[in-house]
Amino acid sequence: MPSSPPAPRVQTDASAELRAIALRMFAEHGYTATSLQQIADAAGYSKSSVLYHFRSKEALLEEALAPAVQTLGVLLDSTVARASSDELRSAFVVEFVDLLLEHRLAAHIIINQGQTLSDIPMMDEARRYIDCIGESFMSELPTTKQRVRLGIALAGAAYVLVASRPSAADIESIDEVREALVDVVSELIAGLNR
Template sequence: MPLHPSPRPDPSEELKAVALRLFVETSYAGASLQQIADAAGYSKSSVLYHFASKEALLEEALTPAVVRLDSLFQGSIGRIADADLRGTFVEDFIDFLLVYGLEAHIIINQGQSLAGIPIIDRATDFLRRLSDSFVNELATPEQRIRLGIALSGAAYVVATGVAMQATDQAPIEEARSALIAVVTELLVPFAAPAVTL
């Protein structure tokens, strides 16, 4: 009985994955639709069949991450300052990064240059609101700086693949555990200072 080749993945999903990778490697502005088509093994007309423009491709590629970002941050208010809830927030944040690392990289590193694109504006608005809530929630500049370094550092490590380089020898769970431990350790000093009377 002849073997059947495995079917090629859904073209739109494949194109979104390739586009995300190229948008990170060369930037959104630096990646053309032709380069995306070539990297995915399609014609440019095939890309345009699935996506009306490069902006539409970006919009479709980022939407799942931005929807998840919204739900993550909607539930984050009050969790950073509360020692019991902080651990769950850190785990949720690391899990988000492990699933949407490329998307996070694009939003964080190219957000300003991509202002005006609706999905980018939506994501940066979430980040701004989150930042505003943390400023109000955290008592000291040191706490705010610790949080910024912890979250942005984790995003950088995941987006650049530093955390994943060990996955050849170790399962993803080890990288996840290490990221959670380091971010949590950075946030340990969040305990409220003792009030003296």
């Protein structure tokens, strides 16, 4: 009886797999406490394979954070205008909450490790975006109450998602959390025009 042919190996994008594993490990253990060897071991690759795809641990972090930072830049470009517009507010809140949920681990790293990783260009870019939104609060919202309201809404939503351990990345009821965040952020910023 002839032997069956081996099952075809599922092709995976090693770079994408390494970025995802590194992002999780950097969020869970911290960037400085995570080595390339640990990432390689978790992914089932050799360290040289990791270095084949990424020239350094910093390059791996940068590429892992890039999608979140780029999306953040696009979203925050018109935050105050969209958040204070009755017509645009709902769409903005949904986009903001979805950004946080989709890039939860990156947000965790940026928020919790941003100060200690300030020499990494992608981290600096993320922090510049966050600074820009803060500056736009100050210049575009006329009252302290409005600035505080928007700041608490956005920062509070981010904090809720990054305050828990990153290994809890699989939120039990993502739809319930998403709905609650959209409702609460919407309520908080509804008064920006008052």
